[in-house]
Amino acid sequence: MNFDAIKELLYRLADDDLIMGHRNSEWTGLGPILEEDIAFSSMAQDAVGHAQAYYIILHQLLQEPAPDTIAFARHHSEFRSCHLVEHPIGGYAFSLVRHALYDTAKSIRLEALSNSSFRPLSNLAQKIGREQRYHQLHAETWLRQLGNSTQEAKTRLQNGLNEAYPLAFSLFEPTLYHDAMVDTGLQISEAELEAQWMEKVQALVLASGLQLPEIEDKTVAYGGRYGKHTAFLPPMLEEMTEVFVIDPQATW
Amino acid sequence: MITEAKVYTALEDVKDPEIPVISVVDLGVIHNVEIADNERVTVEMTPTFAGCPAIDAMKSDIYRAMQEQLDLPKERVTVNVLYNQVWTTNKITERGRVILKGFGLSPPPEFDGMLTLEVLQNAVCPNCNSNNTFMMSTFGPTACRAIHHCNNCKETFEQFKPL
Numbered sequence: 001m002n003f004d005a006i007k008e009l010l011y012r013l014a015d016d017d018l019i020m021g022h023r024n025s026e027w028t029g030l031g032p033i034l035e036e037d038i039a040f041s042s043m044a045q046d047a048v049g050h051a052q053a054y055y056i057i058l059h060q061l062l063q064e065p066a067p068d069t070i071a072f073a074r075h076h077s078e079f080r081s082c083h084l085v086e087h088p089i090g091g092y093a094f095s096l097v098r099h100a101l102y103d104t105a106k107s108i109r110l111e112a113l114s115n116s117s118f119r120p121l122s123n124l125a126q127k128i129g130r131e132q133r134y135h136q137l138h139a140e141t142w143l144r145q146l147g148n149s150t151q152e153a154k155t156r157l158q159n160g161l162n163e164a165y166p167l168a169f170s171l172f173e174p175t176l177y178h179d180a181m182v183d184t185g186l187q188i189s190e191a192e193l194e195a196q197w198m199e200k201v202q203a204l205v206l207a208s209g210l211q212l213p214e215i216e217d218k219t220v221a222y223g224g225r226y227g228k229h230t231a232f233l234p235p236m237l238e239e240m241t242e243v244f245v246i247d248p249q250a251t252w
Numbered sequence: 253m254i255t256e257a258k259v260y261t262a263l264e265d266v267k268d269p270e271i272p273v274i275s276v277v278d279l280g281v282i283h284n285v286e287i288a289d290n291e292r293v294t295v296e297m298t299p300t301f302a303g304c305p306a307i308d309a310m311k312s313d314i315y316r317a318m319q320e321q322l323d324l325p326k327e328r329v330t331v332n333v334l335y336n337q338v339w340t341t342n343k344i345t346e347r348g349r350v351i352l353k354g355f356g357l358s359p360p361p362e363f364d365g366m367l368t369l370e371v372l373q374n375a376v377c378p379n380c381n382s383n384n385t386f387m388m389s390t391f392g393p394t395a396c397r398a399i400h401h402c403n404n405c406k407e408t409f410e411q412f413k414p415l
Contacts, residue, residue, distance in 0.1 A: 038392065049395075124335055130367055
């Protein structure tokens with residue numbers, strides 16, 4: 001067992017979910033219609049719960065700090081989240097497209113992780129993977145319906161896609177221990193996951209009447225897995241940790 | 253003498269705070285109960301949805317039930333939440349399904365193996381028992397509920413999502 005590789009993998013999985021969850025929670029009270037307000041809030045709750053479950057493994061089995069400490073007391077350079085999830089929610093179209101790109105990747109990754117050589121992770125991936133079907137269904141339904149509705153909806157979604165798609169490759173930025181992770185069967189390679197994701201995304205975009213923008217450099221949004229983040233992350237963390245920082249010992 | 257049966261009976265007093273009619277036993281979240289030396293009880297439970305915010309409330313309610321019904325102080329009770337066990341709605345008991353329906357929540361359909369799109373989208377109306385329904389939203393007031401509409405009696409209803 002390569003514990004450095006396991007930790008690195010758990011942190012990047014958890015941090016993506018925590019940051020994506022927090023961003024999606026910013027739709028609470030602001031959703032364009034009530035159902036979407038609730039949907040983004042629910043997906044946020046699920047994602048933060050998934051992050052917590054990974055943090056629990058880190059804490060209970062790998063001697064890392066308590067879940068709340070990991071979530072709320074780290075410097076932004078210690079986060080392993082990717083750039084895609086850090087960007088502000090923007091308009092609903094951007095958030096919807098980002099959710100589709102993110103959750104399609106997450107579904108594929110969880111399916112692969114269901115066979116991970118690290119049993120606590122493969123068990124958890126199977127559990128979360130079931131919940132993930134609802135996220136996937138939500139993303140696909142809305143993208144297809146809006147993409148095939150009015151010209152305005154189409155234009156907005158296409159703009160959202162043009163903005164989110166180049167960032168989405170940051171999901172597959174290999175981590176420091178990537179090769180060890182693959183060699184020890186913790187997870188299949190990022191390149192393999194990316195290829196599976198591309199195939200699904202292409203089909204979904206086509207079915208939604210949209211077009212994938214040309215990508216010249218897949219690495220433009222790389223850096224997150226090494227703690228190099230966009231300028232959007234620090235202020236978001238500041239807001240997210242505001243209450244915790246007032247009294248880290250408080251019980252709830 | 254503390255027996256497993258007594259612990260389960262006490263646990264029937266612990267309800268899901270978000271659906272306060274169904275017990276943790278009927279919800280199928282009690283994974284295992286162990287009794288050591290007739291004085292220590294360990295309860296293992298699985299969360300329904302991993303992000304379910306009711307878990308902590310259920311945990312403290314379990315301590316309370318053990319104290320009130322079996323006179324077991326908190327020091328002699330351990331509640332472990334297992335994230336490595338897959339919980340599925342197939343674990344909800346028959347009695348639990350009847351209770352959910354009585355509460356106005358369409359019980360999740362039982363399914364084999366794969367949680368297919370078809371399973372996700374089909375709900376029986378808890379008011380008129382019609383199958384002629386459609387899913388309005390995959391997400392409802394809590395993580396475990398979806399919103400459906402009945403074409404037959406025209407009521408909109410909530411379903412306990414199959415998982």
